[in-house]
Amino acid sequence: MAGRKRSIRFKIFAILLVPVTALVVIWGFAATVTIEQGQQLLRIQKVYDNVVYPVSETINALQTERFVSVSYLAWRTASLRTDLQGQRRRTDGWADEMTRLSEQARDETPPAMWSRVQDLIRQVRGLDVLRGQIDDHTLTRLEAIEEYSSVVETANQVYDRLMISPDIDIVGQTKALILLVRSREVVSQQSALVLGAQASGRMSQDERDAFSGMVGKRRLLYQLGTSQLDSTLLKQFGALNASPVYSAFLSLENDVIARVRPGQPLPPDAIAWPTTAQALTSQLTETTNVAADVTAARALPLAQAVLWRIGIVGVLGLAAVLATMFISFRFARTLTGELTALHRAARDLAERRLPDLVRRLRRGDDVDVAAETPPVVQRSDTFEVENVGNAFTSVQQTAVEAAVGQAELRKGVNKVFLNLARRSQSLLQRQLGMLDSLEKVTADPDLLERLFGVDHLTTRMRRHAEGLIILSGAVPGRGWRNPVRLYDVVRAAIEEVEDYLRVDVTVPHGYSLVGGSVTDMIHLLAELIENATVFSPPHTRVHVRGEVVGRGFALEVEDRGLGIPPEELERLNQRLADPPEFDLADSDRLGLFVVGLLARRHNIRVSLRSSPYGGTSAVMLLPQEIVVEAGMHEPAVQPLSQPEHVAPALALTPLAGGGHDSLPKRVRQANIAPQLREEPPLRQDPEFREQPQLREERSDVFSSFRSGWQRAQEDS
Template sequence: MAGRKRSIRFKIFAILLVPVTALVVIWGFTATLTVQRGLELLRIQTVYDNVVVPTQTLISELQRERFLSVHYLATSGTSHSELDDQRRRTDAAAEQLGRVSRNAADETPPAMRDRVEQLVRQVGRLDDVRDKVDDRSLSRLDAIEQYSDVAEIGFQAYDRLMISPDLDLVEQTKAVILIGRSREIASQQSALVTGAQVTGRMSTDERDAFSGLVGKRRLLYQLGVGQLDSELGRPFLSLNASPVYTTFLGMENEVMTRVRAGQPLPPDAIAWPTSAEALIHSLTDLSGSASKTLADRAVPLARGVLWNIGIAGVLGLAAVLATGFVSVRFAHRLTRELIGLHTAARTLADQRLPSVVERLRRGDDVDVAAETPTLVEGSDTREVENLGQAFGSVQRTAVEAAVGQADLRRGVNKVFLNLARRSQSLLQRQLSMLDGLEQEITDPDMLERLFGVDHLTTRMRRHAEGLIILSGAAPGRGWRDPVSLYDVARAAVEEVEDYLRVDVQVPHGHALAGAAVTDVVHLLAELAENATIFSPPHTRVQIRGEMVARGFAIEVEDRGLGVAPEEMHHLNERLSNPPEFDLADSDRLGLFVVGLLARRHGIRVSLRPSPYGGTSAVVLLPKELVVQNRVTDFSVERLVPPAPAPAPALALTPLGDGADEQAHDGGEDALPRRVRQASLAPQLREEPRPGPDVWSREEPGAGGERRSDEESRDLFSSFQSGWRRAQEES
């Protein structure tokens, strides 16, 4: 099954739709990523204010509580009011973090939000650790590890802060986080050293822990400061050269040396908490400033990204619109050119070529150059122009072929006309010679043969006239005065081979215009002969006529087998609109000639079924061709040469068959009455014999005896004499 047909406009738009759609998708994807990047940069400020700062505050409070808890575990006192105050501050910081972090829940990365919520929960579970601290059932190192595990969750939340697509900003954030972790380790060191000051020594586990903390702090601090850019790293470099850091570093080195040697803490270790707290406070301030600077950097970056996305969006949208406009314009132009080419081709096929063919059929001259204009003009598409040139070549070839066929047809028509004219001239001379011989010969047998040859010659002349009609010319015979329609019908029957089977029932008093007499005789002869050919030999063919509202109708009816409805419809079409003559279609030349003759005089010829099973051909002569006034006497010589019988009413049977002769009786437009033995030599004339008149409709005597040869000769002599006299009178 054939697929659905699509227009070329649809296919062009479908072709253009793919790249345009791809461009729109790419532009939309890029715009989405860029917008997302800008929004992420804008989210940094919100996350910093609602998550980073509260988390940093909570971690600081945890570090302070850890320091005080280790100090309480190292002493033997029972008062821990300061520790209780710090615990309340830690809980308040956790509550604050839980509350404000919800304000930035949509902007906070899910992993970071999970860590923040976990940090708040872990702070809420510190009661167990606090109880152990109060009961002194927890060692100093275990307390440091318990509080450090909770603080680690906060630093893990920092690690999930990487929400910026800017790599430089991400790298600087990591550096600040490393410094923050080093500050956390310094706080652990401070707690561990403070707890060991009471006894002046560290346990083996504490020494190992302290040694590990020193290495980790220094490594993280160096990595963090080393990754900062000049703007962010400058304060930390200043801190490294400050007394705060150098003092802490000196004390760290001294404690580290004694710890590794297993010696007691140095006497100045008592100043460790003060020095460590000063360093931790400085690192906290510098880390906070660095974080604030990074957050502030994200805002202009976000604005720049948004500006970029705005510019890119506008430019991208403009590119998409421009692409769509150009694509649609080119598609529309190409479609318009193809539609114009299609319209020109359809006009060529439906109007111009049929018009050229019709003009050539009428015999008009056709200028090939004028009839083959350029189909496509001003096209800027090479393929369309080439296609238009190809159609132009086809157009030119088709017109040239039509002209050539018309020339060939005219040539064939000229051949037809030339041969037909020659045959007509020879046949006319032959008819004249036969007429002369019929007037001179008195031998009945020879006269009978001459009449037969005369009849054949008359039919041959009709066929010659048929060739003339097919060639588009008019026969040479013609009448100036009107002729009785009855005589026209008789003359037509005389040109039919089986004329004895045709009965004429056409009323007198109506005549046919002289200009149409020859063609109507030929038309009726073709129909009558067609009726005799396609009906059984024992049946009769009726020719009837009567005056009707729109003219004079003549019906030729046979009683044959009839014609199928489809075939009859086809024949009526050909009779009403005769097609161009096809040399290959020679089976129905008679009907084709009838159609041409009918079209020449505006006569309507139609076939219809007969009530007797045969076919009726109705010929409607228009009123313009029918005359009702005085009618000129009819001379058969002008239309047809003498035949064995003048009309269907005059049925002449060959000699010796016992049939009667019949003649029409009376009438001003009838054939002249024959006078018996008028044309015979005196010595051949005989006295009339008693019996029926040879021209009457009476049958022979009851005995049914046949006429003698002498009677037959008398009959033909009388017929010849009457015919000659009729010719002289007309």
């Protein structure tokens, strides 16, 4: 028996046969019903605490605000204004509390009831318009009552969609109590209407008609509600009907209807209306609450019976489970052991072996597919477990082969990048040499200016070719043996940017960069400066600043653009700090990807942050190992021999291949007409030399005057 292999279906059937039989018989007829009833009781309690109660308090707050608002419209006193502001804050407070509590019971609230709650919240939030009209006295008292009453009606509709118990009798008594609550709302409306009429001493025709309608509506709701109550609950309201307060209220209603005429003074008895209505409202509220407590008490035995059923079913189910544990233990232990071994082997493959294999492939190591794909499960007594193990073995072999293929493909793509970039770089170097030769022999200023533009464009093309080399993991061919001044490095990076005329540089001259980092630093700076010029308005300036800090040398590129959202800024900083593997599909941020690779190569920290001017600042922290002080570790930097007409975009072809130790410098007056190259006599003036701003202004004026004079001679 021990050597025979059984199917997993047989073992599972043997394990689950007894517990399934027991649990289906016991739980099938009782568990579902009782558990649902218990959950329904819990939902009812949560809905009452989180929806019904805050809605009730919101109704009371709205009724009070309506009463105070009508009082303010009637008398317009400062004290009533203060009371009104305080009541509005209380109403808004209960609205906020209702919003918070109802959100906690959203899943338990019936959809129709939830929809009414949301309508109520929106209407209470929109009371600002009504309140403004009351403050401006643009509403009549009756209109204010109607507006508030429409909001309270929405609140009462929340009750209409309440299911407090599955028992039909309890539901019927609850509906009757809701009708009585509505009749209490009509009493509140009547009180507000009569109170407003007392201010002027008379009722208008519309107010009298509205009051008559309220009387009929209240009596109908009250009669419908009490007629549906059972004998026990009806006794509570029978005592209320026989009370002197209710009799006095009915008498006042009849007097107002019978004796009040539109435009005529109110009868003297109407003065007692607020006191009588308030007393009736209190007794009606108290009686309704007592009836609600009695109704809730009736639901308690039902809840207890459900809880008992749940307990009995739970105990019987537990006994059945305990009985089946001993029978299924022998089979389950063997199957569990096999599945656990399979699980461990699969996790070891997913969490350790495959990630280690991928890391080795990324380093360029050779991988033996057969040696890296041993069987996941060596032996099993169950057919299905052994088949699953073989499937995992096949999956791991396919995954390893795919990873090796991807690594080979990545190497091939990198070689293609490198090959194309090297060819492009060679052609661009030749093109720069030809442009340099043409610039030396050309005397036409217009043609020379065009050659300078092509020179600048070629320099930028060379930078993009170097970007492909960097993406392929290689190093560009340009290099320097000796340190180069940081100022010259920044200047060379600016010359590789299209809109270089917008860039201002403030970098001290006393520090240099070691030769091995110059090429990558030029490329890194050029990428950041070009981003700053591209993503900022053309009329703004881009500032490049540098200073010595405690841990090296800091360079900052700041633009005045629209900036980057904080979430995107955080994501870009993470990519700069830890550049991910290059993805061919993600080509929108190639510049920042190149920046991250170059920064990691030289241990440079690059971070983006928001600029106080609204744009973005890129801060580079150069480590002390690659920054030296000028004069300590480098020879004096001598400018390269250049023709007098050096292009505005520096052609760095004399600099390729590490043949020189410094960067070229611009030649003064390189791009102006030959007849203007001599220094005007005005520049010999000491005042002109000592004041740069004055020098620039006078130079511009003198140059404009001289060129205009020459054009006039040529025209004549």
